[in-house]
Every structure is written in C-alpha cells, then in structure tokens.
Amino acid sequence: MSDHTPDLDALRAANPTHWRRAAAIRTLTLDAVAAANSGHSGMPMGMADVATVLFESHLKFDASRPEWPDRDRFVLSAGHGSMLLYSLLHLTGYPEMTLDQLKNFRQLGAITAGHPEYGHAPGIETTTGPLGQGIATSVGMAIAEEIQRARYGRKIVDHYTWVVAGDGCLMEGVSQEAIALAGHLQLSHLIVLWDNNGITIDGKVSLSDSTDQKQRFKASGWDVIEVDGHDPVAIDAALTQAKKGKKPTMVACETHIAIGSSAQDTSKGHGALTDPTLIADTKRAYGWEYAPFDIPADLKTEWEAIGARGAEERAAWEMRFAELGQGKRGEFERALRGEAHRRLPATIKALKRQIAESQPKMATRKSSETVLEVINPIMAETIGGSADLTGSNNTLTADMGVFSPEDRSGRYIYYGIREHGMAAAMNGMALHGGARPYGGTFFCFTDYARPAMRLSALMGIPVTYVMTHDSIGLGEDGPTHQPVEHLAVCRATPNTNVFRPCDTVETAEAWELALTADSTPSVLSLTRQNLPTLRTEFTNKNLVAQGAYVLADATEGKRLVILMATGSEVEIAMKARDILQAEGIGTRVVSMPCWELFEAQDEKYRKKVLPAGPVRVAVEAGCRMGWDRWLTGERGKRDKGAFVGMDGFGASAPSDVLYEHFGITAEAVAKAAREML
Amino acid sequence: MSDHTPDLDALRAANPTHWRRAAAIRTLTLDAVAAANSGHSGMPMGMADVATVLFESHLKFDASRPEWPDRDRFVLSAGHGSMLLYSLLHLTGYPEMTLDQLKNFRQLGAITAGHPEYGHAPGIETTTGPLGQGIATSVGMAIAEEIQRARYGRKIVDHYTWVVAGDGCLMEGVSQEAIALAGHLQLSHLIVLWDNNGITIDGKVSLSDSTDQKQRFKASGWDVIEVDGHDPVAIDAALTQAKKGKKPTMVACETHIAIGSSAQDTSKGHGALTDPTLIADTKRAYGWEYAPFDIPADLKTEWEAIGARGAEERAAWEMRFAELGQGKRGEFERALRGEAHRRLPATIKALKRQIAESQPKMATRKSSETVLEVINPIMAETIGGSADLTGSNNTLTADMGVFSPEDRSGRYIYYGIREHGMAAAMNGMALHGGARPYGGTFFCFTDYARPAMRLSALMGIPVTYVMTHDSIGLGEDGPTHQPVEHLAVCRATPNTNVFRPCDTVETAEAWELALTADSTPSVLSLTRQNLPTLRTEFTNKNLVAQGAYVLADATEGKRLVILMATGSEVEIAMKARDILQAEGIGTRVVSMPCWELFEAQDEKYRKKVLPAGPVRVAVEAGCRMGWDRWLTGERGKRDKGAFVGMDGFGASAPSDVLYEHFGITAEAVAKAAREML
Known part of the structure; x- marks a missing residue:
C-alpha cells in the first residue's frame, strides 16, 4: 500500500x-x-x-x-x-x-x-x-x-x-x-x-x-x-x-x-x-x-x-495454424478437445488380454505404471508427475522426458514435496487445454491437495490423481501415512470418480475411463502391496465403467451371501467366498471399483448386481462411512456387523500384521456373513 | 548440502x-x-x-x-x-x-x-x-x-x-x-x-x-x-x-x-x-x-x-514454582491438566437459562460468540483466533487482548489468511499444555486445514475448530465457499466430534463439550444466517452430550414419521412437522447435533430416540454420505428419497433462494415423508 x-x-x-x-x-x-x-x-x-x-x-x-x-x-x-x-x-x-x-x-x-x-x-x-x-x-x-x-x-x-x-x-x-x-x-x-x-x-x-x-x-x-x-x-x-x-x-x-x-x-x-x-x-x-x-x-x-x-x-495465427502439417494440426485439435487418442481403446484391450493371460501378481501402483507405459506413447498430451514420490507412485514412464528449463519438451514434472501445488498446477494444465495431466502422491496426502482437488471437481476438468499406498496395506509408515477416511472424503466430493481397482485389469479399465472423462476428475486409489490378478478371463467390455459388477457368483446352493469389496480387499472377499462356498453357503462377490459409476447405472442393473435377498457384507480397509448406502435395506441387517473395515486410525507394523490386527481377513468376512444367516 | x-x-x-x-x-x-x-x-x-x-x-x-x-x-x-x-x-x-x-x-x-x-x-x-x-x-x-x-x-x-x-x-x-x-x-x-x-x-x-x-x-x-x-x-x-x-x-x-x-x-x-x-x-x-x-x-x-x-x-524450577501464589499455581496446574474451570458448568447453565427465556433469533456463529463472551473471562487458558475472518467467525471477545510482539499477554491471534498454519499452531498450543486453543475460518476452508485437523484427531488433542458459514446458507459467495461434503469429511475422520448446533442453546452445550473434551478435537459447524431458538425450555442437562435427542415428539395420532436434522435444518424439520401434524401425521423431530456422541450412547438410548416403525426423513444442507447409517434398516425405505439435502455443489444467490432452488424446504421434507407412508 x-x-x-x-x-x-x-x-x-x-x-x-x-x-x-x-x-x-x-x-x-x-x-x-x-x-x-x-x-x-x-x-x-x-x-x-x-x-x-x-x-x-x-x-x-x-x-x-x-x-x-x-x-x-x-x-x-x-x-x-x-x-x-x-x-x-x-x-x-x-x-x-x-x-x-x-x-x-x-x-x-x-x-x-x-x-x-x-x-x-x-x-x-x-x-x-x-x-x-x-x-x-x-x-x-x-x-x-x-x-x-x-x-x-x-x-x-x-x-x-x-x-x-x-x-x-x-x-x-x-x-x-x-x-x-x-x-x-x-x-x-x-x-x-x-x-x-x-x-x-x-x-x-x-x-x-x-x-x-x-x-x-x-x-x-x-x-x-x-x-x-x-x-x-x-x-x-x-x-x-x-x-x-x-x-x-x-x-x-x-x-x-x-x-x-x-x-x-x-x-x-x-x-x-x-x-x-x-x-x-x-x-x-x-x-x-x-x-x-x-x-x-x-x-x-x-x-x-x-x-x-x-x-x-x-x-494471422489462424493462417499459421492452417499451415501446420495435417498430422500436427489434428493432434493439436484433438488434445484441445480433450479427446483421447483413437488408439486408446485398442491399446487398453491389448493390455487387458495380455494381463488376463500372464496373470501377474503386482501392486496396483505398479499396474498403473504398466498401463501408463502403453498410454503415454500414444497420448502425447499426458503430463505426468509426482510430489517427490516418483518411484513409489510409479508415475514416470520411459519415454516422457523431464520438464526443466533446459528441456521444455519433457512431459514429466518433479513437483517436489508440494501436493497442493501439484494439484493446482494440474488444474491449470487441464484448463489451459491440450494437456491431460496426472500426478501422484500417497493417498493420505490427498489432505494436502484437497482445496485444489475440490476445484477440479467443481470446474469439471478431467485431472487424474494417482494416489498410491491407499490403506493400512502400506505397512510400517504408520497411521500418519495410512488413509482411513480418504475414500469417504473423495467419494463425498461431488463430481469425482473414485476408482479403487482390485487388479491390473481393473486398473487398466480405470485408466481408460480417466483418460476419456471430459468433465470429471478421477482419483485412482492404488495399493503399495502386491495383489493377484482376479480378472483372469478376458472381457472386451470395460467392466469398471459399470462401477460394480459380479466378479464371482455363487456356484452351489442358493445364493445366500453377497460380499462387496474394492481394491485390495476384493482378494479377501474372494477368499471369504471360498470359505463360505466350502460350507455350502452360496456366495457372490461384487467388485465395486467406482461407486459413482455404479450409482449412474439404471436401477435394473444395480438390482441385478445387488439383488434383494442375500445378506451383504462389505469389506474395505477404510472407514464405514458411506457403505450403509450399499449394505442396507435388505432385512434390516445393518446392525449385525456386515461391514468389515477400519473404525479408527491405523498403526505402524508390517502390512500382513495390520490386516490381522484390525481383523480385515477372509475369516472375519465369512464369520460376519455366517452370523447374519 | x-x-x-x-x-x-x-x-x-x-x-x-x-x-x-x-x-x-x-x-x-x-x-x-x-x-x-x-x-x-x-x-x-x-x-x-x-x-x-x-x-x-x-x-x-x-x-x-x-x-x-x-x-x-x-x-x-x-x-x-x-x-x-x-x-x-x-x-x-x-x-x-x-x-x-x-x-x-x-x-x-x-x-x-x-x-x-x-x-x-x-x-x-x-x-x-x-x-x-x-x-x-x-x-x-x-x-x-x-x-x-x-x-x-x-x-x-x-x-x-x-x-x-x-x-x-x-x-x-x-x-x-x-x-x-x-x-x-x-x-x-x-x-x-x-x-x-x-x-x-x-x-x-x-x-x-x-x-x-x-x-x-x-x-x-x-x-x-x-x-x-x-x-x-x-x-x-x-x-x-x-x-x-x-x-x-x-x-x-x-x-x-x-x-x-x-x-x-x-x-x-x-x-x-x-x-x-x-x-x-x-x-x-x-x-x-x-x-x-x-x-x-x-x-x-x-x-x-x-x-x-x-x-x-x-x-530449582520446582522450588520457584512452589513459591508461586496458590491461586496462580492452581490455575497453572489446572490448565496444564487440560481441565476446564470449575465455574464452567454453572456459567453455561446460566447462559442456557437466559437464552431459553430471551429466545433470540441469531446465527449460530453469533451464538458461539455469545458463549465465548462468558467462557473467555473464566477460562484464561483459551487462545482464540481466526484466519482473517474475525468479524465473520465471531471469535474475538471483549477481554482477550491481541497477541503481538508488543503484547505477549494477548490471547487472540490474527492468523492471517493461513487456515493450515492456524490449525497446526493450535495443535502446538494444545500439545505445549496450559492452553486451550480455538480458531475460526469458513467451514469450506476446512479443506485447507485438513492435514493439521487430522493430526488433532490422531494425536487426540482437544483443539476446537470454529467453522462458520456452514452450508449454502452463506448465500452469494457461491459454490467455492459453500460446504457440501465437509460434514461428511469431518465425520469420516476418526476421533473428531463434529457439532452442528441448531440454536444458541445447543451451541452453548457444544462449547461446553468442546472445552471439557480431553482427547478429542471438536469441529463446530455454525451458520451465517439467523436461526430461531428451538430449545425454548430450559434443561439443566446437556442434551448435545447425547449426540441426538427428541426435540419435539408426535403430539397427535400414531407416531408415523421421524424427522432427523442438524443445525439450520432443524428449523426446517420443525416446520415440516407442523405441516405433517396438521395433516394428522404424528411426527417426531430428532435433533442430531453430534453423530459421534450419539454413536457412543448405549443401544437402548439410540433405539428410544430412533425406534423402529416410523418412516424416517433426514434433512441436512450437505451431501447424503453417512446419513444412510441413520435412515435405514427400517422397512427398507432407503430408496424412496428419505434424504433431503444436496446432491452436488451449491450456487451463487441469496440464501433463501438457494434453499428453495435446491429443494431443502419444509414442504419437501413433508412430501418425502408422505410419499413413504
């Protein structure tokens, strides 16, 4: 002044x-x-x-x-x-x-x-x-x-x-x-x-x-x-x-x-x-x-x-633009429209087919890298980065180059320890046009980036947040680094697609959706720990696009139980299903990688996936908030412990020990189901 | 290096x-x-x-x-x-x-x-x-x-x-x-x-x-x-x-x-x-x-x-401390133990009695100031402040003095536009001991303070967040300033008491709980707009301590409907009750100022407040996330629109216009109830 x-x-x-x-x-x-x-x-x-x-x-x-x-x-x-x-x-x-x-x-x-x-x-x-x-x-x-x-x-x-x-x-x-x-x-x-x-x-x-x-x-x-x-x-x-x-x-x-x-x-x-x-x-x-x-x-x-x-x-600019080669002009305009490259669907499909065959056991953060390795070469408009966790978020792929004063053609940003600045910068890239930014940090540090993430949603711009280390599954770093409420936080935010894929195939499908979204940001919630491939049968269709789907149905007896899970807990649900089926209890497992997209399905589909009748157990290594939406209505069983997850902060210990300690196990899921029957 | x-x-x-x-x-x-x-x-x-x-x-x-x-x-x-x-x-x-x-x-x-x-x-x-x-x-x-x-x-x-x-x-x-x-x-x-x-x-x-x-x-x-x-x-x-x-x-x-x-x-x-x-x-x-x-x-x-x-x-310090006057020593030790002043309960009671009589119509942010005006003089350990919204958050009371290089005895901090720094500093004061900090900003800017607010909860320290302008009720500032998901965000966070009082009496009770908490931070979600006094009958007991309670019961006919609401929407629920009761539909209104404390009650009390049988409608000017916990189980009515609130971001317009626009009205609540009967 x-x-x-x-x-x-x-x-x-x-x-x-x-x-x-x-x-x-x-x-x-x-x-x-x-x-x-x-x-x-x-x-x-x-x-x-x-x-x-x-x-x-x-x-x-x-x-x-x-x-x-x-x-x-x-x-x-x-x-x-x-x-x-x-x-x-x-x-x-x-x-x-x-x-x-x-x-x-x-x-x-x-x-x-x-x-x-x-x-x-x-x-x-x-x-x-x-x-x-x-x-x-x-x-x-x-x-x-x-x-x-x-x-x-x-x-x-x-x-x-x-x-x-x-x-x-x-x-x-x-x-x-x-x-x-x-x-x-x-x-x-x-x-x-x-x-x-x-x-x-x-x-x-x-x-x-x-x-x-x-x-x-x-x-x-x-x-x-x-x-x-x-x-x-x-x-x-x-x-x-x-x-x-x-x-x-x-x-x-x-x-x-x-x-x-x-x-x-x-x-x-x-x-x-x-x-x-x-x-x-x-x-x-x-x-x-x-x-x-x-x-x-x-x-x-x-x-x-x-x-x-x-x-x-x-x-004058329009004249110059018209003089650009057709290929470059097309690329410029496609990226500006926010349209994915036409080869994207085939590329994702090929990857899905390959994964269904090789059935790797890997962390979904690594799955994400695997997907980026095939996406980045065809989508020149992606700009990747990480808030100083490149090796942990698996966000850097081979061909990107690093953006620096010396190299302006690099497409990877070392954002430093600046989650908030990263998220806001990604908003700016998306708003500028011609760029499709993604950036990584630990899911827990969503907290740091919240104000900018909310603006992505409010503005309706397709930024992708690569949030790894998405639960107690990260292990020894302890409760300061273990998200518990963060899935609820992101899901509560309007116009935000929160993806929590259970394996590499779902991760590929989630990425396809993130890259074709035109007015919704995506949050990918990814594990540190290895997960098996559960989608072992190749499907042409993008099943994550439906938000939730039947991953495995009851194979014997009456369908008495539906287990719902996301991400790393789908594996636990599958194991719980094995236990229950062995006892003659017909059990369906529903993978729910994206609630928002499931909500957007018609009622008929939703009822097909979650029919009335069977008891329901949800399992997720996060807080219960929001799950009652899917758990309830059926027989008023809500109060009988049909959610298996966290009810407080995590702890510092190896991942397996924590899952046992907090009772997020196949046996606990099976028990919860049994108790309601 | x-x-x-x-x-x-x-x-x-x-x-x-x-x-x-x-x-x-x-x-x-x-x-x-x-x-x-x-x-x-x-x-x-x-x-x-x-x-x-x-x-x-x-x-x-x-x-x-x-x-x-x-x-x-x-x-x-x-x-x-x-x-x-x-x-x-x-x-x-x-x-x-x-x-x-x-x-x-x-x-x-x-x-x-x-x-x-x-x-x-x-x-x-x-x-x-x-x-x-x-x-x-x-x-x-x-x-x-x-x-x-x-x-x-x-x-x-x-x-x-x-x-x-x-x-x-x-x-x-x-x-x-x-x-x-x-x-x-x-x-x-x-x-x-x-x-x-x-x-x-x-x-x-x-x-x-x-x-x-x-x-x-x-x-x-x-x-x-x-x-x-x-x-x-x-x-x-x-x-x-x-x-x-x-x-x-x-x-x-x-x-x-x-x-x-x-x-x-x-x-x-x-x-x-x-x-x-x-x-x-x-x-x-x-x-x-x-x-x-x-x-x-x-x-x-x-x-x-x-x-x-x-x-x-x-x-040597202990010797010097022993030489302090008994009064000062007692104050020092009490504040260090984090114990509220013994006069606090009587002070709150007197205020409640006065409010029940005068029945003011005021915004709960102003109610909060009214409470602070009686608290701060007896609780010398409070340290207040605001992130540059002092007049809006109503956090400064007459006797506090402003902390500055020139005046170290001042107890009010002008934090500047630094919500995150404020929250973290409040953590530091609470951890230091002998201080009971509170600080204000707009509820929407909880987003900026999230990482530090999570640490308050994780550490279990009794910091109080005075979060005003808590819904679309703030009006013209528009969606960037209107919280929608923030109640869900705070409620999803473990060990956090989220208070959304409906009037001055509930605000006083919430403050009493915040100031007597020893291992839980409190978030006060307060309105910009005026609200009537709904607790017109003086009760000695702190009803907010139960988390939820019957504010008005069905007075004629069978109790067919339970309306649940918090904060500014309790007034709407009361009006909806009037409509329904006039139609012969017995309607109870349950004020739910603090979910966490209601969860902590025994099942008997919870069932007394929310008995099976009546249909339930919840009304809150925020997102639905979490409400299914209270809405459901009863007759599977969940899918019939028993939540009246927001399903997206807000808009820029005067408060009354927005409530009409988003359909958060007594008539909408009554209609939702009627449709389920």
Whole structure:
C-alpha cells in the first residue's frame, strides 16, 4: 500500500482517457455490488488502473473469439474481486457478458457468480475464490504453454499467463509451493500482478504479516518490479519489462483499495460498499456523471476497440495454424478437445488380454505404471508427475522426458514435496487445454491437495490423481501415512470418480475411463502391496465403467451371501467366498471399483448386481462411512456387523500384521456373513 | 548440502568424544532400520552431530521427568527420521524408551512407530511424518510459551522450541504460513534447524527446487545462521547465537545424508539402508566396533549424564514454582491438566437459562460468540483466533487482548489468511499444555486445514475448530465457499466430534463439550444466517452430550414419521412437522447435533430416540454420505428419497433462494415423508 493519499483530480488530469476507462470498471463494480447488496467493491476499484493498462496494451486476446488457443490467460486469483473480471469482459465485448448479467451479479442463474466460476462464461479461465488457487493454477497454465510451445513452435504457441493476486493469495501456503515451482522451472511467461493494497478483512496486513514479499519472490527465483498501481504510464512500462524477463515476474503494484471512496485503505473497503451516499461521493470523486450501469457509448466503443485489438493477430495465427502439417494440426485439435487418442481403446484391450493371460501378481501402483507405459506413447498430451514420490507412485514412464528449463519438451514434472501445488498446477494444465495431466502422491496426502482437488471437481476438468499406498496395506509408515477416511472424503466430493481397482485389469479399465472423462476428475486409489490378478478371463467390455459388477457368483446352493469389496480387499472377499462356498453357503462377490459409476447405472442393473435377498457384507480397509448406502435395506441387517473395515486410525507394523490386527481377513468376512444367516 | 566429501577420520580425530556419541545415534539407526527392514536411515545419520550438540549443551530437559512444564520442546518435523528421536530418548535415559523398543522399531505395539506418534512415549512432543506439520506445530508451541511467560513470569516459563526440519518440510506450503506467522510475531524462542542435505526421495533437491531458503526466511523476519552440520564446535556456537536473537532463528545446517555410507549424498541414503555389507562398511568408517544395538557402558553413562543434566535446573524450577501464589499455581496446574474451570458448568447453565427465556433469533456463529463472551473471562487458558475472518467467525471477545510482539499477554491471534498454519499452531498450543486453543475460518476452508485437523484427531488433542458459514446458507459467495461434503469429511475422520448446533442453546452445550473434551478435537459447524431458538425450555442437562435427542415428539395420532436434522435444518424439520401434524401425521423431530456422541450412547438410548416403525426423513444442507447409517434398516425405505439435502455443489444467490432452488424446504421434507407412508 502506498503511504500517500492519491490525488484523483491530478491522476485524472494526467491521463484523462485512461482514467475514464478505469472509472468504468470502478463504477460498474460499485453499481453491481450495490444491486446485489453483496460482494467486494474495493479490489476492482484498486486494481482498475492496472487491469485497464493490461487489457489495453498487453493482454493478447480477441473478445469475439475467447477460445483462441494462443490467447494470453488472465487469472483473477483474488477471486472475490470478480467484478473486475466481469467488468472487463463486458466492456471489451465478450458476447455473453451482457449488462443484464452485471445487473444480476450474484443472483441465481446469472453467469456473474460471487466468485468467478469456470464454465459460466468465456473469459473466465478458472474458478477462483479460495485464496491462493489462482496463482497456483496459473503455474500449470504456464507449464502447459511451455510444453506446447516446444512441441508446436513459437508461431503456434506463444502466450503469457497473467495473474492478479492479493495479499490473501500470497499468505496461503500454496502460493509458496507455486512460486517456488515456477521459479525453479523458470516460467518466464508467467507474470503475477500483486495487488499490494495493505488491507485484509481483519484490518491492515500488518496485523498478521510482515513478509517482505519482494525478497520472498526473489528468493524463489523471480524477477520483481515495483510500480505505482495508479500510474498508467508506469504500469505500462512495468508490464513491458515483465514480458522480457527470463524468469517469472512479480509486479508489486502499490494500490489503494476502494480508491476514491471514504472506505479507501480500510478493511471496510474490502467488502461491499452499498451506501448510496458513499457511492455518489465516490463517483463524484471520479468525475463520473452517469446513471448506474450507464457506460457512455463512446467509452464503450473505446473499450470494444480494445476487445477487438487482437483480432488481426488472431487471424494471422489462424493462417499459421492452417499451415501446420495435417498430422500436427489434428493432434493439436484433438488434445484441445480433450479427446483421447483413437488408439486408446485398442491399446487398453491389448493390455487387458495380455494381463488376463500372464496373470501377474503386482501392486496396483505398479499396474498403473504398466498401463501408463502403453498410454503415454500414444497420448502425447499426458503430463505426468509426482510430489517427490516418483518411484513409489510409479508415475514416470520411459519415454516422457523431464520438464526443466533446459528441456521444455519433457512431459514429466518433479513437483517436489508440494501436493497442493501439484494439484493446482494440474488444474491449470487441464484448463489451459491440450494437456491431460496426472500426478501422484500417497493417498493420505490427498489432505494436502484437497482445496485444489475440490476445484477440479467443481470446474469439471478431467485431472487424474494417482494416489498410491491407499490403506493400512502400506505397512510400517504408520497411521500418519495410512488413509482411513480418504475414500469417504473423495467419494463425498461431488463430481469425482473414485476408482479403487482390485487388479491390473481393473486398473487398466480405470485408466481408460480417466483418460476419456471430459468433465470429471478421477482419483485412482492404488495399493503399495502386491495383489493377484482376479480378472483372469478376458472381457472386451470395460467392466469398471459399470462401477460394480459380479466378479464371482455363487456356484452351489442358493445364493445366500453377497460380499462387496474394492481394491485390495476384493482378494479377501474372494477368499471369504471360498470359505463360505466350502460350507455350502452360496456366495457372490461384487467388485465395486467406482461407486459413482455404479450409482449412474439404471436401477435394473444395480438390482441385478445387488439383488434383494442375500445378506451383504462389505469389506474395505477404510472407514464405514458411506457403505450403509450399499449394505442396507435388505432385512434390516445393518446392525449385525456386515461391514468389515477400519473404525479408527491405523498403526505402524508390517502390512500382513495390520490386516490381522484390525481383523480385515477372509475369516472375519465369512464369520460376519455366517452370523447374519 | 556441502560440496566436499567429509573426512570422517579427521572429524573423529578432532572431536573424539563427540564423534562417539553421535556414532551411537548413527549405529542405533542403522541397526533398527536393518531389524525392521524398513525406515529411513540417512536423516538421523546426517543430523546426528547437530542433535548431539543440541542435547548435550542446549536443550533444557530432564530425561527422568519428561513432563517438566518448563522443558524445551524438541520437534522432529522431518518425522521419517524417527530413529534420531528414538535414539536420543533411549541414550539419554527416558525410562520408556528401552533398547527392546528400538529393536522393535516399526513393529505392532512398539512405541517406536515408523513416524513419531504423540502419546506413544514421553519425549515425543508431537506426531510428525506428514511433512511441514512439525515446523507449523512448533509455532503454536512458541506462542503458548510466550503467552504463559507473560502470565507467569520468566522464572516459571522460559523455554525454547527446537525444530529439525528437512527440505520436504520447507517445500510444503504450510511451512510458509508457519514461518511468516512466526516472523511476524517475532517468536524469538523458536529455532529451526534445517537439515540442508540437498536430497529428497526423487533425487537431488535441485530436481524440484531452487529456493534460496536463507533469503526466504530473512524475508519472513527470521535471523539466519549457517553452519557446517558436522562440526560440533561450530554447531555449538550457532545454537548459542540462535538463542540470543530477538527473532526466530533458522540455522541452516549443511549435512551429508547417510554420512559415511556408500549411499551418502544420494536419495538411496534417504531410505532404508539394510544391506549388511553397507552397514558393516559404514560402522567401520565410524570406527564403531560393537555388535548391533550394543552401546558400550561408558558411552551410555555419558549419554545418561546428558539426560540428567537438567535435573538440577528442574529441581530449582520446582522450588520457584512452589513459591508461586496458590491461586496462580492452581490455575497453572489446572490448565496444564487440560481441565476446564470449575465455574464452567454453572456459567453455561446460566447462559442456557437466559437464552431459553430471551429466545433470540441469531446465527449460530453469533451464538458461539455469545458463549465465548462468558467462557473467555473464566477460562484464561483459551487462545482464540481466526484466519482473517474475525468479524465473520465471531471469535474475538471483549477481554482477550491481541497477541503481538508488543503484547505477549494477548490471547487472540490474527492468523492471517493461513487456515493450515492456524490449525497446526493450535495443535502446538494444545500439545505445549496450559492452553486451550480455538480458531475460526469458513467451514469450506476446512479443506485447507485438513492435514493439521487430522493430526488433532490422531494425536487426540482437544483443539476446537470454529467453522462458520456452514452450508449454502452463506448465500452469494457461491459454490467455492459453500460446504457440501465437509460434514461428511469431518465425520469420516476418526476421533473428531463434529457439532452442528441448531440454536444458541445447543451451541452453548457444544462449547461446553468442546472445552471439557480431553482427547478429542471438536469441529463446530455454525451458520451465517439467523436461526430461531428451538430449545425454548430450559434443561439443566446437556442434551448435545447425547449426540441426538427428541426435540419435539408426535403430539397427535400414531407416531408415523421421524424427522432427523442438524443445525439450520432443524428449523426446517420443525416446520415440516407442523405441516405433517396438521395433516394428522404424528411426527417426531430428532435433533442430531453430534453423530459421534450419539454413536457412543448405549443401544437402548439410540433405539428410544430412533425406534423402529416410523418412516424416517433426514434433512441436512450437505451431501447424503453417512446419513444412510441413520435412515435405514427400517422397512427398507432407503430408496424412496428419505434424504433431503444436496446432491452436488451449491450456487451463487441469496440464501433463501438457494434453499428453495435446491429443494431443502419444509414442504419437501413433508412430501418425502408422505410419499413413504
């Protein structure tokens, strides 16, 4: 925050054209927030000058073609200032961002949600609001840009990612993961505009923070530029300089939150300024004489010219793109559409056939690697990585290459010990387009990545989380590393497919589904420990796509028992079935690798798999939460112990010992079934 | 990591006594990891010199009295190096850490878990392993120490918190939140020993990171000292200097991971070194001639003398403590035992009586503030705070004072936008003892704090999370801020009491339970929007303690319906009951503010509240996950829509509009009941 009080009249006099343009953003913000009686006024008011210069002279875009692949990305990390973005999209002429939408700010059905929501309108490059997510997501966008630039050349891919970040974004830990990764990778096309206004909700930043942000960014390998965020000439020079750097650049913009209002430089100014007198006084201070939501035609024309500024460059790009070889163009477009390679189904099928024959005993994390080894060569858009557990997550395959400042064509990212930054970066890659990211860590550390994983689901983008070491089966590392509630956590999250395959065949099928999903992220929950191949009969059909299916049916007597299991516990269910069948108790085993897909089946199929009648036992080395959905209804047997799993945290010991200790055994499953009969 | 290869013979010759002591740590580590065939050898080997000097000459402790309140805290943030801690505890003579425990490293029932587990043995100050947690937890320990020093004086409270942190800890985002907060608060009694060995699991740190950590810490307001981590004289000087600073200090210790072994300075050295030849060669390089787990008697005696070094100081402290006034002593001891003030029950009762009379309509976040206003004056050990949402979380009460470098007696922390750092710091305060922390953020941002919240549960420490804005009821901020799955997430986590009170009376009861819990963290899920008082009849008894209870019973006709609800939806259930009762359908409403406590009741009580027979409808503005546990068994009605709640993400609109839009209304609940009858 600048110490001096800005002289609005002087600013206006110095750059009248600029001032009026920026005032349009400020007054639209005031009007929309007043109409909604809710929102955040101060940030768009404070950053209007920077944003105006950015859109006017630097951001590469064409409002009439928001999906132009080589556009610059603009990320509003400080998402509460959503009116900054909506104003810009409206003023520059994005067709969907009408004045009515601004008038309906924060109302049901409007594309102008409280925080920018990806998918609501073109020009909203990512969902922001949970602080720090935007800046962390942008790192992935910049990585995707670098990789594609290396692949298609500078004539096809050459754009910047611009981020507006506030103090909140920079205080969130994920921002450190992001800037350290970006600095290490020398992502020179990433530029962060820090809205240095010195104010948070609780009061002055100095209440809670004394960080020298400039020094901090430099320590992470960034270039840093300081600028008066209300001086358009200086801003222009700073942005010009930022684009030239060999490192990512942070531009520290000294601004006044809620500039020109009586709430300027206060935490009140951070929130909704709705007082009519304050609004009138502020508009007067801006020299703004128009009615609410009224943008004079000449000014709108100026802004629309800015919106059309990139049209020529875009057209030239289209020419260059048309000159690309057909193969490259097809690849580019296919990847951009998020379509899997046409050879994927046959490749998966061939692998399944081979596995059904060789029947390997391996951990599903290793199965996953086996699948990736055949996928990565045909899907050039995959970008793999791990949060420093490459050898444990089995995420690196032979042909990928490692992405680094020296090799931009590498498709594998050493994310470091940064699960959260990894997840957010993967979101950014998927949002950028042309990339299909996957990344690994231990399933337990889903916890670290939660905020970004939730955004994958909310945005509906097909990121794949490779989560290995998915139960007490990981053994000696103990309860801090043993997921117990994490399947429930992921399953509770809307629009998330949670796959827990029981063998290599199911793992291959899960991967096929993950790579063909277009609006749902996938979580693969994979074992550390070896598992037998249970799908020993080749099926052309992807059975995991049904969510659950009969793996083995009762072979003698009446079908009295249904055992339900996922992942490593399917083997236990099969052994329990052997025990029960030997006793003449007809037993079906249902493998349930993906609840969400099973839910999505019609009722007829679900009843076919789980008919009324037999008693049911579920076995999973996690908590019970959610299983009652599948266990119950039948004869009210719920209270008779039909779930075999964990009811607390794990422990440190070898895997086999733990399964015995916690009673997750074939004998325990058989006993639970017997007791209900 | 130091560039040059260390000359072990020279090191040994220069400081033979020190060398032998450190070698004991190194060889115990090698032996224990070999016995377990699992674990991490390299870190304890690399940090043995630093740890030896720390324990020998700096750490204030008395191995015979590990609970001495004024001891220094030693936090092994790089928890995978647990053998460093176990070796030190064994060598210095902590009674429980026997040689047999070391021999049973990572085995079931041993206190020597894969990662240090709080509660397993004295001397393990906190659970670590998920990286970054230790360093972030230590910030809370240092805050608690400052506050208690201000209250009881330097003669009673004057100790340091020492942290061993690795590259992984420093890469995790939470470390930035921690160091920025510690730097801002000038926690001069906090000293971080960075094990700068340049190696992570994936390889060299340079694969994934280029951060100038020294500059980064300086940017956050820390003093930084560099030292050769294998030179005991230099280490001693550095630690001496670190204690003198006015800021927190980071000591960058250049070390060689797995020093002296063929795996030195490699990622292999990070893991389990179990090869007998490697072990034999390494021991030879150390000049160590003894059998596995054999510590020569004279060396053990030396180490035990180190363990007894603080006995005199401890005894002197006890004298000083005995001289404290009886009142202060009693307060100190009560708070240390984690016992609530004896006036708490009467205070809560008086408030409940008053509320039952005045029947306010208020948001439960405001109810929570009302409760805190009466609690904080009598419970001096509470330490409140918020992650920059003080006015929204309603966590600050009149008398608390704000903790700052200028005022160490303040009990309120402006955590900044650092939910994760806040949660971890609260863990540290609870672990330190004498403090009962609570802290607020939006319920949705539970996601950011998850890793630390899980540790609260795993460690069994009574931290209270004040999570406001707990549903779509928060309105316009939209889906990024609206929790949907978060109740399920918290409920799925073992040993966590999740309270969702329906009014001010239930909020008061929930707080009473949170403040009297001794081994379970509490999550308070509180509304933004106003709610009526539903508990209009004063009861002496804490009904929330039963987890669920009959709020209103069927008053006419046969009891045909049971409506179950929590929090803001209890009002909806009550209205639905009115509708149904008017139709002659006898309807009971069960308020279920805490599932976990209801589960803990005997079956008789549970069946009394939820008898078989009536159809059941649950209503909660969250996802269904978990509700089948309570909905089912009865007549197999599960599939008939007996849950009214969310089945996806929320939206941006005013609260009332959203409840209508998502169909969470009294009419919808009544309809669901009717349809099943």
